[in-house]
Amino acid sequence: MSARVVMDLAEIVSNYVQSLERFDKDLQTDGNANLESVVSQELDRSKQLLAQLQVQQQQQHEREIERLQKATENVPLPEINGDIVETMSCVISDDNITDVSLVGEVAISNTNWNREASDLYMKFNNVNCVKINEDLLEVVDLVENVYRLNRGRDWGNGISGLAKYTVTNMPQVQCPILVTPVWQFREDETISMINLRPLISVNYTLLKVCIKIGKDADEILSKPTGYYNQTDGTIQWDLPSLDEDLVLIMRYKKSGAGTHAGVSSRVKPPHVRIDFTASQLLTQVNVEYGYSPDKLTGLPLNVMTISGNYKAE
Incomplete structure (x- = not known):
């Protein structure tokens, strides 16, 4: 029998077994011993048939995997251009x-392979949850996060939104920067010291520290010198890198009416926001691909991590 026929028959027998099990359970309270015996025998035979079909399914699956491996063992994998962009968020208090x-997104392009001769599979490792674009990928194994590329699609052009994934069990050390803000509110001025401590080495292509101090800030002094944007009321430091502890010092006043005594007990310190882009991933996530779900290799992708809601309170 073909694999499709075996799969359909196994599904029918499985449903039949479930119905017999429910019927057998109901008969145990009716006291009809003869009918209960007949149902019990039929249930045993059906379970044996289901077990045989499942064994046959597994054998057919193994033969298909072996066939795919032989058919593609000398065929080079297609070159794929793609990207992984991860967005990281955290709150420091x-x-x-x-x-x-952390949320990641995978996009690929220029994926040309002989779709008539073989399937192409993709696997996502070290992720909590994968949400695929069902027009592009088909589920093979949800537990192992293995998927098959849809042969019917045109993969020659760029494909964005191939799949998204989340990582929620990241240890603290994976956060690149520990931010410790200290605020002092006086009657006529505000003083702040922001300590930045690198927790891991990161190849930053962009690193900014932003604090919203208000559009009425005046007589601003900062070290190193930050840029104050009065339009949105923020002060910003552009940092080339962060290889060791760095302290940002700031002092400013509010234009107009002075600050009243006791304000320190009422004023809530502003959030310190970190905006960064890194040319690396901060997780162990990787993507594999190949002609067989049991024989995969690492997929080379351009990687990038950007900051999302990364702030210190």
């Missing part, structure tokens, strides 16, 4: 890093 999350 009193040196405690919480609400750590």
Whole structure:
């Protein structure tokens, strides 16, 4: 029998077994011993048939895998251009890093392979959850995050939104920067010291520290010198890198009416926001591909991590 026939028959027998099990359970309370015996015998025979079909399914699956491996063992994998972009978010409060999350997105392009001769599979490793574009990928194994590329699609052009994934069990050390802000609110001025401590080495292509101090900030002094944008009321430091601890110092006043005594107990310190782009991933996520789900190799992709809601309170 063909693999499709075996799969359909196994599904029919499985449903039949479930119906018999429910019927057998109901008969146990009716006291009809003869009918219960007949149903019990039929249930045993059906379970044996289902077991045989499942064995046959597994054998056919193994033969198909072996056939694919032989058919493609001398065929080079297609060259694929693609990208992974991860967005990282966290909240830092009193040196405690919480609400750590990361969302990644995979896009590929120029994927040309002989779709008539073989399938192409893709696997996502070290992720919590994968959400695929069902027009592009088909599920092979949800537990192992293995998927098959849709042969009917034109893969020659860029494909964005191939799949998204999340990583929610990241340890604190994966957060690249620990931010510790200290604020002092006086009657006539505000003083702040922002300590930045690198937790891991990161290849930054962009690194900014932003604080919203208000559009009425005046007489601003900062070290190193930051840029104050009065339009949105933020002060920003552009940093080339962060290889060791760095302290940002800032002092400013509010234009117009002075700050009243006791304001320190009422004013809520502003958030310190970190905006960064890194030419690396901060996770162990990787993507594999190949002609067989059991024989995969690493997929070379351009990687990037950007900051999302990365702030210190």
